[in-house]
Amino acid sequence: MKLLKFLSNRIVVSIILIVIQMIWIASFMHFLFIDSSTLRWLFIALSMFVTLYIINNDDDDPGYKIIWLIPILSFPVFGGLLYVVFGNKKPAKGLQTAFDKQNEAVSPYIYPNNIIDEISDPIIKGQVNYLVNEKFPVYNNSKIKYYSLGDDAYPDLLVELAKAKHFIFMEYFIVEEGKMFDAVLNILKQKVKEGVEVRFMYDDVGSLTMLPFRYYRELENYGIKCIAFNHFVPFLSAVMNTRDHRKITVIDGNVGFSGGFNLADEYINAKVKYGHWKDTGVMIQGEAVWNLTLMFLTTWNASLKTYEDYDKYHPRHYPMHVLKPTGFILPYGDSPLDNKPVGKNVYLNMINQAQKYIYIDTPYLIINDELKNALCLAVQRGVDVRIVTPGIPDKKIVFKVTRSYYEPLVKGGVKIYEYTPGFIHAKNFVSDDKVATVGTINMDYRSLYLHFECGVYMYDVPAIRDIKQDFLRTIALSKEITEDTVRRGKFRGWLEGILRLFAPLL
Numbered sequence: 001m002k003l004l005k006f007l008s009n010r011i012v013v014s015i016i017l018i019v020i021q022m023i024w025i026a027s028f029m030h031f032l033f034i035d036s037s038t039l040r041w042l043f044i045a046l047s048m049f050v051t052l053y054i055i056n057n058d059d060d061d062p063g064y065k066i067i068w069l070i071p072i073l074s075f076p077v078f079g080g081l082l083y084v085v086f087g088n089k090k091p092a093k094g095l096q097t098a099f100d101k102q103n104e105a106v107s108p109y110i111y112p113n114n115i116i117d118e119i120s121d122p123i124i125k126g127q128v129n130y131l132v133n134e135k136f137p138v139y140n141n142s143k144i145k146y147y148s149l150g151d152d153a154y155p156d157l158l159v160e161l162a163k164a165k166h167f168i169f170m171e172y173f174i175v176e177e178g179k180m181f182d183a184v185l186n187i188l189k190q191k192v193k194e195g196v197e198v199r200f201m202y203d204d205v206g207s208l209t210m211l212p213f214r215y216y217r218e219l220e221n222y223g224i225k226c227i228a229f230n231h232f233v234p235f236l237s238a239v240m241n242t243r244d245h246r247k248i249t250v251i252d253g254n255v256g257f258s259g260g261f262n263l264a265d266e267y268i269n270a271k272v273k274y275g276h277w278k279d280t281g282v283m284i285q286g287e288a289v290w291n292l293t294l295m296f297l298t299t300w301n302a303s304l305k306t307y308e309d310y311d312k313y314h315p316r317h318y319p320m321h322v323l324k325p326t327g328f329i330l331p332y333g334d335s336p337l338d339n340k341p342v343g344k345n346v347y348l349n350m351i352n353q354a355q356k357y358i359y360i361d362t363p364y365l366i367i368n369d370e371l372k373n374a375l376c377l378a379v380q381r382g383v384d385v386r387i388v389t390p391g392i393p394d395k396k397i398v399f400k401v402t403r404s405y406y407e408p409l410v411k412g413g414v415k416i417y418e419y420t421p422g423f424i425h426a427k428n429f430v431s432d433d434k435v436a437t438v439g440t441i442n443m444d445y446r447s448l449y450l451h452f453e454c455g456v457y458m459y460d461v462p463a464i465r466d467i468k469q470d471f472l473r474t475i476a477l478s479k480e481i482t483e484d485t486v487r488r489g490k491f492r493g494w495l496e497g498i499l500r501l502f503a504p505l506l
């Protein structure tokens with residue numbers, strides 16, 4: 001009985017199928033080498049074509065190009081074929097078409113405003129103008145609350161969910177049964193009974209080891225509309241790279257939550273996996289929630305290939321206490337389908353525009369030369385640049401790659417700290433006491449190029465002081481990485497050097 005259960009496990013079945021495919025590919029390669037010189041030359045020609053394609057593809061990051069050019073040129077017989085199977089990171093055509101149609105359908109509901117004209121700082125105005133041109137309006141009549149831990153956000157999330165009268169939208173990368181999600185689910189089931197529309201979306205790969213197969217059917221039995229985004233298929237394909245890494249909750253269009261925390265117990269430290277789990281998030285109240293609502297509905301309708309009246313989810317009235325001007329709030333998203341790395345550009349602009357300091361929290365520090373040079377150039381301009389990474393990693397290989405970037409950054413004057421109590425999962429940038437962004441976007445290739453992501457850009461709001469103070473408290477609990485530490489720690493040995501070649505795939 002146990003053997004049958006083990007063999008029917010989704011992960012086990014997937015591994016078996018992938019291994020079979022790998023054996024088939026290996027056998028096919030053996031046939032090429034041994035039995036057919038004609039086919040060998042055909043695949044060498046394919047490798048030449050792929051090499052030209054990679055070199056002339058302006059949409060790909062240079063680091064991504066290099067990690068494929070090396071094996072293709074080293075093994076020209078099958079290198080090109082491997083790229084066709086694994087390297088082409090373009091999403092499935094059907095998914096691309098569905099999102100293109102949905103982006104066109106949602107355009108009339110991105111209501112323009114003239115709030116950007118109220119920003120007097122020309123540097124900040126430029127950053128906001130960039131995001132507005134990417135169809136993310138800015139608002140100055142909303143409130144935002146910052147949470148320095150997922151533990152602190154969780155009680156407020158439950159309170160606001162319980163207040164829902166009309167609809168609840170939730171979109172998360174990782175969902176796992178346990179204390180955190182069970183409490184959320186109990187409220188969602190109750191809200192369905194009260195006539196509230198509840199929609200729930202989770203990433204199928206992100207939750208692959210956390211949820212039972214076809215878990216969405218269980219939620220549908222409770223009356224909850226549910227989608228498992230981009231179903232995992234155990235087939236060797238780069239299409240599986242397109243993941244929904246967003247964390248969004250929208251309640252009646254008046255309240256929204258976002259940030260780094262998913263719906264699993266480690267995010268609220270109810271379960272200890274890698275020491276103390278340090279995560280962050282925000283709660284938005286007011287008109288700025290509309291950006292989150294549109295992000296959710298666009299992904300939802302693209303996944304189902306459906307259309308609806310977006311405007312019926314746009315509130316006509318907001319509580320007066322949230323409509324008082326308290327600064328500028330701009331929720332924004334990033335998509336792997338449009339060749340516009342919005343998340344990376346927001347980070348780069350903040351680094352390049354910093355005048356006094358820029359403080360960064362990130363769980364992964366796997367960056368290209370563009371970001372590395374921007375950080376070091378900021379130091380040369382006199383900017384205090386500090387980065388906090390985990391002290392206890394969740395992925396040891398990725399942690400080795402993260403540490404391999406310490407040496408050039410530290411030598412360039414960047415101050416790097418490792419969070420001694422455990423794992424830091426926060427994705428925060430704060431600069432000059434006036435701007436900050438909190439969201440889901442890691443400083444690695446997957447977040448910056450392959451995933452659906454989101455963030456909240458803030459200017460001149462009280463929460464920015466809270467973000468800065470939280471960073472300084474985190475620094476006090478962290479260990480600084482010095483040049484001497486880097487030399488003695490051998491953070492950039494031969495193994496790390498090899499791993500860095502594959503950094504865009506990690």
